[in-house]
Amino acid sequence: MAQPLLELRGVNKSFGVAHVLHDVDFAVYPGQVTALVGDNGAGKSTLVKIIAGIYGRDTGDYLFDGQSVNVHGPRDVAALGVEVVYQDLALCENLDIVENMFLGREETKGITLDEVAMESRARETLASLSVRTVKSVRQSVSSLSGGQRQTVAIAKAVLWNSKVVLLDEPTAALGVAQTRQVLDLVRRLADRGLGVVLISHNMGDVMEVADRVTALYLGRVAADVHVEEVTHGRIVELITAGRSGDLGIAENPATATV
Amino acid sequence: MSVESDTPAKPADGAFASDNRQAVTLGDSARDYVNRLRGGDMGSLPAILGLVVLFVVFSTLHDRFLTTYNMANLVVQAGSIIVLAMGLVFVLLLGEIDLSAGVAGGASACVTALMLIDHDWHWLLATIAGIVVGAVIGLAIGALVSFLGIPSFVVTLAFFLALQAIPLKLIGSGGSLRFNNEVLRGLSIKNVPVTAGWIAAVVIVLGFAALALWRYRSRSARGLVHQPLPLVIIQIVVLAVIIFGLTALLSANRAPNPNLFNISGIPWVLPVVIALLLFWTFVLTRTRFGRHLYAVGGNAEAARRAGINVTRIRISAFVIASSMAAVSGLLAASYTGKVSPGSGGGNELLYAVAAAVIGGTSLFGGRGRAMDAVIGGLVIATIPNGLGLLNQAAYINLLVTGGVLLLAASVDAISRRRRSAAGV
Numbered sequence: 001m002a003q004p005l006l007e008l009r010g011v012n013k014s015f016g017v018a019h020v021l022h023d024v025d026f027a028v029y030p031g032q033v034t035a036l037v038g039d040n041g042a043g044k045s046t047l048v049k050i051i052a053g054i055y056g057r058d059t060g061d062y063l064f065d066g067q068s069v070n071v072h073g074p075r076d077v078a079a080l081g082v083e084v085v086y087q088d089l090a091l092c093e094n095l096d097i098v099e100n101m102f103l104g105r106e107e108t109k110g111i112t113l114d115e116v117a118m119e120s121r122a123r124e125t126l127a128s129l130s131v132r133t134v135k136s137v138r139q140s141v142s143s144l145s146g147g148q149r150q151t152v153a154i155a156k157a158v159l160w161n162s163k164v165v166l167l168d169e170p171t172a173a174l175g176v177a178q179t180r181q182v183l184d185l186v187r188r189l190a191d192r193g194l195g196v197v198l199i200s201h202n203m204g205d206v207m208e209v210a211d212r213v214t215a216l217y218l219g220r221v222a223a224d225v226h227v228e229e230v231t232h233g234r235i236v237e238l239i240t241a242g243r244s245g246d247l248g249i250a251e252n253p254a255t256a257t258v
Numbered sequence: 259m260s261v262e263s264d265t266p267a268k269p270a271d272g273a274f275a276s277d278n279r280q281a282v283t284l285g286d287s288a289r290d291y292v293n294r295l296r297g298g299d300m301g302s303l304p305a306i307l308g309l310v311v312l313f314v315v316f317s318t319l320h321d322r323f324l325t326t327y328n329m330a331n332l333v334v335q336a337g338s339i340i341v342l343a344m345g346l347v348f349v350l351l352l353g354e355i356d357l358s359a360g361v362a363g364g365a366s367a368c369v370t371a372l373m374l375i376d377h378d379w380h381w382l383l384a385t386i387a388g389i390v391v392g393a394v395i396g397l398a399i400g401a402l403v404s405f406l407g408i409p410s411f412v413v414t415l416a417f418f419l420a421l422q423a424i425p426l427k428l429i430g431s432g433g434s435l436r437f438n439n440e441v442l443r444g445l446s447i448k449n450v451p452v453t454a455g456w457i458a459a460v461v462i463v464l465g466f467a468a469l470a471l472w473r474y475r476s477r478s479a480r481g482l483v484h485q486p487l488p489l490v491i492i493q494i495v496v497l498a499v500i501i502f503g504l505t506a507l508l509s510a511n512r513a514p515n516p517n518l519f520n521i522s523g524i525p526w527v528l529p530v531v532i533a534l535l536l537f538w539t540f541v542l543t544r545t546r547f548g549r550h551l552y553a554v555g556g557n558a559e560a561a562r563r564a565g566i567n568v569t570r571i572r573i574s575a576f577v578i579a580s581s582m583a584a585v586s587g588l589l590a591a592s593y594t595g596k597v598s599p600g601s602g603g604g605n606e607l608l609y610a611v612a613a614a615v616i617g618g619t620s621l622f623g624g625r626g627r628a629m630d631a632v633i634g635g636l637v638i639a640t641i642p643n644g645l646g647l648l649n650q651a652a653y654i655n656l657l658v659t660g661g662v663l664l665l666a667a668s669v670d671a672i673s674r675r676r677r678s679a680a681g682v
């Protein structure tokens with residue numbers, strides 16, 4: 001298999017006494033959709049935030065293109081070409097769509113903001129995502145519906161010609177048509193050669209678009225397999241019990257009670 | 259370009275429901291505006307209405323209220339409140355507060371006065387020294403708030419008490435420093451030559467008109483969201499009427515005894531306020547720093563995830579507030595002609611907070627403009643001015659001003675609730 005675009009090795013993370021991630025290995029391959037699945041509280045969002053540079057990691061390596069990299073914050077990660085759509089979206093409600101999409105990376109002419117360039121680019125990106133329901137790109141985010149916000153957050157992530165895109169439950173707030181669009185987009189991004197990570201609780205979606213599945217169980221990687229190797233039912237077992245047949249965490253009395 | 263199409267029949271990809279016809283006519287703009295008002299986005303409207311009410315009430319109760327002499331007086335009195343409020347807008351934008359801004363201004367003015375009197379410094383150097391004192395105070399507050407995470411309310415309350423020690427120590431209780439430097443005192447008691455005033459007025463109006471029209475052309479040419487041309491022209495006309503009207507008013511001889519004296523021209527305070535207004539408006543609306551201020555005020559976590567250095571933004575806001583407080587302290591000293599240990603320790607701060615909030619800056623963060631301070635400051639300054647003419651006791655003044663602050667905060671809180679309900 002090709003070399004992973006982005007890889008974490010042996011990552012541990014604790015919040016105070018809560019040990020949330022245990023020796024997690026995680027890899028994102030170019031041109032593939034990696035589904036990250038796990039029950040509520042399994043540590044998916046925490047893993048995403050570590051990749052995004054929002055949380056530091058206690059131990060473990062962060063590799064990009066096979067090279068070990070030092071990331072100290074969201075800016076370093078963005079510079080690598082990694083974009084994240086957060087579960088809680090992280091939009092500023094008092095700013096409009098364009099302002100949100102370029103937040104932290106505003107285009108400037110001299111010392112002034114280049115609103116014309118930003119608005120044009122934002123429009124193009126939204127148009128390429130076939131966003132029809134937004135009234136105007138200068139609408140403030142507080143006036144958008146949950147699904148529209150979701151779309152803005154996704155548009156913000158694909159604006160930057162990135163190499164890796166992580167989406168934390170991007171379809172949770174979406175209607176049928178919008179979900180369809182996001183899943184198509186996820187597939188299109190991967191077909192363009194990006195590494196895509198999709199977090200979802202909907203196994204139908206996962207089976208449909210994912211190439212690989214990484215299952216987390218109580219902060220441990222229970223399985224990291226090709227989607228063809230598993231069935232819907234086995235993924236559910238991995239999520240709920242941490243093992244399924246020959247896959248999963250070995251029964252170990254030391255960890256079984258975690 | 260992806261959106262140009264004059265055939266609304268075909269909802270092409272990316273035809274944002276109503277972008278193409280957005281506010282093409284005045285009627286559309288008016289409807290938009292009413293919708294925003296309904297949704298709780300009131301901006302400065304309550305302040306403008308309040309100002310009109312105050313003017314009507316005071317001018318009917320006292321015939322000298324509307325004289326050019328009193329209007330010029332009002333401009334000078336409002337100056338220091340407006341500048342203090344303009345600085346506070348920056349911390350309010352972040353949802354923080356600076357209770358020490360008033361006394362920071364007093365301490366700064368005290369340092370400037372000492373440099374002028376004891377050390378014979380040039381006025382410009384002494385002014386810079388005062389502003390540096392303000393900036394250092396802001397830096398200390400910002401650092402304590404950002405690094406130790408103490409609520410700004412508590413930090414600045416401590417500073418409010420401690421900073422009063424500076425002038426008390428430097429001046430001694432009961433004493434005062436005269437503030438009679440030609441230039442600095444002149445800010446309040448001298449006027450811009452009438453011709454120069456007119457030239458400046460014309461330059462400002464032409465500059466605004468050119469900018470607004472250029473903006474309209476460049477945005478409409480590329481099919482971006484823009485205001486309809488008639489609205490742009492109305493804005494230019496309104497500004498021209500205000501600026502030229504004010505200039506004409508202040509250029510007339512307003513001496514109570516016009517045969518003996520000639521007092522005419524724009525008080526120097528006004529150009530100072532306008533320059534600060536233009537500068538900070540530019541910073542807030544046209545620079546990355548300004549954009550980041552709004553972002554941190556709106557959602558600090560989102561800003562952090564976008565790679566914005568939230569600590570730096572927060573500290574800068576406190577530095578700006580305290581530096582503007584220093585300028586305000588100098589204007590206040592210029593008006594009274596002295597600095598005393600109590601300077602800035604009275605109602606200055608609450609007046610300024612009230613001014614910003616009345617003008618439309620939200621106490622909850624994320625909303626506010628430099629212009630809010632100007633409009634709100636005029637409202638706040640009008641109250642003591644009018645009541646003073648009516649010979650009302652000081653307690654009435656306090657009651658009215660306190661009531662106005664409460665009213666403004668209520669409008670803010672209610673419109674915030676409506677905003678989140680209506681989603682405007």
Ligand SMILES: Nc1ncnc2c1ncn2[C@@H]1O[C@H](COP(=O)(O)OP(=O)(O)OP(=O)(O)O)[C@@H](O)[C@H]1O
Nearest residue numbers: 015018020038039040041042043044045046047087
């Ligand atoms: N900032 C934090 N401080 C302390 N504990 C945290 C923090 N963030 C997450 N946790 C804990 O880490 C665990 C994993 O949380 P995480 O948000 O990563 O779960 P998740 O897999 O994304 O779940 P969901 O499917 O509900 O989104 C949870 O037990 C949570 O309580």
Ligand SMILES: [Mg+2]
Nearest residue numbers: 044045046087
């Ligand atoms: Mg999660």
